[in-house]
Amino acid sequence: MRVEVVNTGNELLSGRVLNHHLAFLGRELFALGLRIARQVTVPDGEGLSEVLREAWIRCELLVVTGGLGPTSDDVTRRAAAEAIGVELEFRPELEAEVCRTYESQGLRGTEWAARAQAWVLRGAKLLPNPFGTAWGMIVEKEGKSIVLLPGPPRELQPMWRDHVVPWLKEKLGVRSLFEHRFRTFGLGESRIEDRIGSLLRKFRSVEIGYYEHLGEVELRVVSSDFREWEEAIEVIRERLGDWIFSEDGESLEEVVIHAARSLGKKLAVAESCTGGLLAHRLTNVPGSSLVFTFGWVTYGAVAKVQELGVPQEVLERWGEVSGPTAEAMAYGALERSGADVAVGITGVAGPGASPGGPPAGTAWIGLAWPGQKRSFACFHEVGDRPSFKFLLTQEALDLVRRKLLGLPDKG
Amino acid sequence: MRVEVVNTGNELLSGRVLNHHLAFLGRELFALGLRIARQVTVPDGEGLSEVLREAWIRCELLVVTGGLGPTSDDVTRRAAAEAIGVELEFRPELEAEVCRTYESQGLRGTEWAARAQAWVLRGAKLLPNPFGTAWGMIVEKEGKSIVLLPGPPRELQPMWRDHVVPWLKEKLGVRSLFEHRFRTFGLGESRIEDRIGSLLRKFRSVEIGYYEHLGEVELRVVSSDFREWEEAIEVIRERLGDWIFSEDGESLEEVVIHAARSLGKKLAVAESCTGGLLAHRLTNVPGSSLVFTFGWVTYGAVAKVQELGVPQEVLERWGEVSGPTAEAMAYGALERSGADVAVGITGVAGPGASPGGPPAGTAWIGLAWPGQKRSFACFHEVGDRPSFKFLLTQEALDLVRRKLLGLPDKG
Incomplete structure (x- = not known):
């Protein structure tokens, strides 16, 4: 499945913030056995529709971040609708819900903002957002899918994990995709590969992701075959022994x-x-x-x-x-x-x-x-x-x- | 001038590393009065030529990072040559120089690696690299320019500052583009804007970049008009007073x-x-x-x-x-x-x-x-x-x- 990512936001292009979304999505997609084939960053509002249209032609899964809020330069909804050729529809019940969210989160929301949030792509699966008012959306059309996610990381990440991942697993038929994570200290990436690389080659379904941080190498072991996955983990555990300091993500x-x-x-x-x-x-x-x-x-x-x-x-x-x-x-x-x-x-x-x-x-x-x-x-x-x-x-x-x-x- | 950036590297798309190049270039270009209109990340080697060709059509300045080293997936040189329609040429004197660099830096370089580095785009201005063996390159053609930079930040950043910035300033006729940087503690971005926003509006040539970090707001004041720039700085200094903790970049x-x-x-x-x-x-x-x-x-x-x-x-x-x-x-x-x-x-x-x-x-x-x-x-x-x-x-x-x-x- 060819995956592309489009990030919107002037702050990414002016150097105000680093693109953490891309790194997050890259890792998450790896854990599902997917790779990002291309990623594009565009400013708020400008040229987004064209970028989305081009990407939609090339790929099967298009993930878009940012530009879903109610402010004037949040135009992702409209651009996405144009790009994939579906209508925007106004859902009055959503307007009421946004108002309730504003109240329950103690936010001052304007009527106008609530109205803006109630426009969604026709046929979209709406993704709840417990940390903000902008719904995420998934639209499937002609064997392709577009996923729209809000810009703030604390909204995007739980939405991805709680709603996009289960949907994607079902879609990929990888309800049984297994992931295991090792964190190691004391061996560089190449020495780790020397120790385990040739032994793991026989597990055809297993992919190993190496993430080298300062003073640490992290390994992610991903497979859709439970047996091979378990065996690969056993091999790594045995070969790396107490160079491994955690298997549950702990620092x-x-x-x-x-x-x-x-x-x-x-x-x-x-x-x-x-x-x-x-x-x-x-x-x-x-x-x-x-x-x-x-x-x-x-x-x-x-x-x-x-x-x-x-x-x-x-x-x-x-x-x-x-x-x-x-x-x-x-x-x-x-x-x-x-x-x-x-x-x-x-x-x-x-x-x-x-x-x-x-x-x-x-x-x-x-x-x-x-x-x-x-x-x-x-x-x-x-x-x-x-x-x-x-x-x-x-x-x-x-x-x-x-x-x-x-x-x-x-x- | 429309600017686009293309970053190459699997490590950016798999989430192994954050795209620091984009943030660096975004800030540096802002200081020259330029904005990045679009940024694309592509895997090593795949589809790069097509991405470069498309970007070359749209923009006037195309900055490409990564893929200049001698290893097999470093194909930026070839892709760039194809995309902009110039030849690669072999320069024997460069091969000799790479060998000397290997020696002086105590690196083990193979003959093959040295040969690979001696292929450059015809007519390219070569940018010396004191921290590695891959030259950067600038090629100008039909009113457009492409800049090729090596991937490692410690090679890219000095090369950008020492060679690309002077070239770009001359090109833009902005030998006189002025930049000043304030770092402040204790006021949020919106309170700073309240204090200085309306007073600065009269300086038409002055742009203010706000960078909000944890417990700090940084301001960059950029203008091509020395007078206005000086006056704007004076206004900011007076209005923000000792909320400013440094003007020379110090933490x-x-x-x-x-x-x-x-x-x-x-x-x-x-x-x-x-x-x-x-x-x-x-x-x-x-x-x-x-x-x-x-x-x-x-x-x-x-x-x-x-x-x-x-x-x-x-x-x-x-x-x-x-x-x-x-x-x-x-x-x-x-x-x-x-x-x-x-x-x-x-x-x-x-x-x-x-x-x-x-x-x-x-x-x-x-x-x-x-x-x-x-x-x-x-x-x-x-x-x-x-x-x-x-x-x-x-x-x-x-x-x-x-x-x-x-x-x-x-x-």
Whole structure:
């Protein structure tokens, strides 16, 4: 099935916002075994009808985002009607419903706006919108389908998942399309492919989507054949083992917080070069306050000594960026907080490095738990500071995950 | 001048990456007084030639990204040649240059790859690429122009700025197109428009681009008329005053770090609900270690008492989320660090709130400096935790900026 996407909105073309819709739809369609063959962005109102007409000729499924609201430049309805050759019809009962929605959501809607929303494409299947007043629409004609979706992501995404996906699955006859998601840390995409690529080749129905993010590779396993899908998942699980940190979509910080919670363990962190990012990531997880209450940003030697009790002689002998310092930071955090596992991170984010010290990109992560401590050396090519910091927090979280779950450390 | 953009790349259509190129080009073209009339994304290699041919008919400037490298699916060169009707020619001297580049950048390039890169569109102006081996190209034909740019952002962006912009300015006769950028905190887009909209209407040549980010509104002022541009800037400066935090593109954390550095002041932070994000943002600024060395994440009452010396009776009488607690946190951070200005932040990020306590979304920011302390109440509708945290750090940074620069607090 040839799929095309048309996004409307001046804000996409002026660089005000990134086209998140395209990325969202790309992933969602992949999970249904579909690919986007072409995507077009057009300004509000201009030339939309022509673009839709051209796309309608080429494709079998046309997804259009934006321009369904009641304001003057929201012309998607009209353009779509023209492009596919159906009429717009006025549905008085919809006008009344929009008025009720305005009331129940406490919005000030004008009569005029409610009237505008009541015009729909003849024969359209209307998609309810619990987060706004613009219905989505699906029109099927001559073996082709057009899907109209509202522009705001918080309206578009639930509408897509709750209404378009079930309709599309039925249409495709893929009620039994299966998807599984792995998130991994520690192996690059090519090393993952080396490990699993040849083994998966025999599963003809299985498609693997690789999504490489900073410090993570995500795999999506999609198939319409349950047996092959299950076997492929088993192969991946076996070959990637504990490089996989989640199979339910959880981020590394969520995995760590949830593991600590269920084990009744407390965490503490002492950060130098990551400057608070590790604490920030942990505290992004709802419920983190139950397991993480103490963090330090000791962005200099004095702070390390005074707040964490890092011995002066460790700093002098080994330097601020060293295994012993990272361990002493972790140990200090452990002692002061009474936590069960503590992390210390120290490194050179750059751009510059101290004369005689380790080069920018060097870092050490220390781990302490009652009666023990260890440290791990890391090196990352320094691009920008935030990326360097993120990669280190990713490593630190993975070390904590391994510690909590009793997994071996990875080299 | 009608401008269209064609982006190539499977990764854009599968949702692996967001189309940052479009946002970049949208902003850059706006600064030259141009708008993108249409943008198309196509997969690597498929149907590209047809898309380019259609776009070439419609527009006067066609910008194409991606597909210039030597790998097999990089077919942009050939598709562009076909679409605009010029020949590809082999330039032996370029082959030699690519080999030299491979060597100097320490890349392993194959002979075959070097050969592929030496094919260029006849008559093309070649754009040097200091960050890769694929030249960019500009071809002008019959009053139209096509610009081919490499896909990696770190290659595309400098090439655009260093080579395409000067060429385009000359072409447009806008050697004198002026741009100025304001970044503001504390007023929404509509309140800014209320303040300046009617006053700017008389400057017919001036265009204002509004970019609303989380906790910030950015304004870009563009004109080809130097006089009007200068006057418009003056009007904006006068009407928005110290809501403007930078005019040179600096972020709020950069403004704060640079102000502290130039004043020789040290900063410290004590964070509860922002959980390290404020420290993270400060330490994203190169050179921050000279002014910021002490931070605490005290994500619970015990940590606040033990690490910051917040008096138990303050917590009991006023509660953890209160002005006195925020002030005591700031004061504790000030005392322990010896800083000149310290911040304390405490609030309820939600989703839940303590029974009997303030509702989710409530927060207090305390500010302390030698001999004094103050606190400020904030409330933000809690969407997601990271956004709530970001808005609070934005408020805290603005308070520190105002303190350092001797500006009045804003209500």
